Amino acid sequence: MNIDTLYEDDEMLIVNKPAGLLVVPDRFNALLPSLNKTMERKAGQKIWVVHRLDRETSGVICFAKNEHAHRYLSILFQEREVNKFYAGLVIGHVDPPEGRIEGYIAEHPAANGKMIVAKKGKLAVTDYKVSAQWPQYALMQFQIHTGRTHQIRVHMKSIGHPLVCDELYGDGKPFMLSGIKRKYRMSEKDEEEKPLLSRLALHAYRLEFHKEDGTPVIAEAPLPRDMAACVKQLDKWSPKEL
Secondary structure, three states: OOOOEEEEOOOEEEEEEOOOOEOOOOOOOOOOOEHHHHHHHHHOOOOEEOOOOOOOOEEEEEEEOOHHHHHHHHHHHHOOOOEEEEEEEEEOOOOOOEEEEEEEEEEOOOOOOOEEEOOOOEEEEEEEEEEEEOOOEEEEEEEEOOOOOOHHHHHHHHOOOOEOOOOOOOOOOOEOHHHOOOOOOOOOOOOOOOOOEOOOOEEEEEEEEEOOOOOEEEEEOOOOHHHHHHHHHHHHHOOOOO
């Protein structure tokens, strides 16, 4: 498995996680490949998980290479001393194009693994900004100031703009070229149209923090090919509004 290393030193390892890969095995997917075990084999040593990304989310993720670094980095994340930025493709016309969402997030009382905005939950804060707007979709930038489960997904649903291909909080439908291209014609060799994107349209593109000695660490991962393909086709076939 080809996983790009974005930053590495004696204390930490930062990589670009592919979509569809678990960060660590869970009780439901104990036999599936996981990012931490893959990177341990590649590095030839034990590594410690500092934070996590959802299975279908791609992008920047940080591991510690020793227990001291694990304690330090874990405290940074817990104390919100890490700047975390995401890109996402959402459904609809987002207005206003920039703002902050503050909503308390709690576990859904009936649906296992699903979260909701509820007063009894924990405070979650998400800043958002529209990068590009088309009639049916918007490419968004997010900065999260808290690390609640499914935070961006829940917050965007709460304002009526769920992420593309989100099965839990949206319609789960894949992104199809026929949905934006007029007079779309499928190739004669294909029996059915193949989606441009069939996983959650969310990507962690940047992490910023400081090492113990004050050295800044900035790690970035470009928009993955599947999301970039959607943006390219939207620019080509759908009039941009922003």
